[in-house]
Amino acid sequence: MILTEQEKSIRTEFRKYLREVEGQKGIWLNALIKAAEENLPALIKQHIREDFHCLFDNVYSIEELISISSKLKNDEEILAAFQGHISSKAIDAYIRFYASKYNIDLKTINVTNKNNKQVSLEEENLQVEGRLTEVRILRHQRNRIARQKCLEASNYTCYVCGFNFEKTYGEIGKGFMEVHHKTPLSEYDEEHEIPQSELCALCSNCHSMVHRNKEVLDVDELRRIFLSSKK
Known part of the structure; x- marks a missing residue:
């Protein structure tokens, strides 16, 4: 991605905001x-x-950014995609940075909800969370349990390369590992619950490799590639 000098400047400010x-x-x-x-x-x-x-293009208003954030959070397929959850956290952090930079009180922002009614950002967030909880709570909880079982069964160790964040980074890496869906969520119907066998614990590098090309690489094939490279 090629950034303008102004976008590079905003990117630097955002990084500083996150740290400081x-x-x-x-x-x-x-x-x-x-x-x-x-x-x-x-x-x-x-x-x-x-x-x-990109986020750092000041053509986007805070209302547009908030609308994008709401759509991300309200779509389980996006959240479950590679880096989906962390991306939703990233745009929320950028919205807070944007509000801080331009002295905007987020409590005063009104957005249009799914019923085409103007509500406060706080109200919409509560409504979105409520809808997700009410409509999808059973499937969401079962999928989350399956994800946790996958991590525990793997001992938070990558299936492909054997990397373990805690063993490498100590306490800060404890409990950290990504979970890969062997079958893309887009191939499931709306009410499908993710079976345990479809989940696989992968480190960030290996997860990136299986998604490197348009067609998702089979984890066993990536493991074969990895092991053959070590011979």
Whole structure:
């Protein structure tokens, strides 16, 4: 992505805001930055608006950014996609940065909800969370349990390369590992619950590799490639 000098300046301010104002550091800071600069724009282009450039383009109003954030949070397919959850966190962090930079009180922002009614941002967030909880809570909880079982069964160790964040980084890496869906969620129908066998614990590098090309690479094939490279 090619940035203008102004966009580079805003990017630098955002990184500084994350470190100095929100106190982000280490792996989480790097994950937020990577999501904001790489994964989030790709998800927005794919699922929300094809003409999206980058977060640091000041053509987007705070209302537009909030609308994008709401759509991300209200779509389980996007959240479950590669880096989907961290991308939703990244855009929310950028909205807080934007509000701080331009002295905007987020409580005064009104948005249009799914019923075409103007409500406060706080009210809409509560309504979105309520709808997700009421309509999808059973499936969401079962999928979350399946995800946790996958991590525990793997001992938070990557299936492909054997990497373990806690063994490498100590306490800060404890309990950290990504979960890969062997079958893309887009191939499931609306009410499908994710079976345990469809989940696989992967480190960030290996997860990136299986999604490197348009067609998702089979985890066993990636493991074969990895092991053959070590011979």
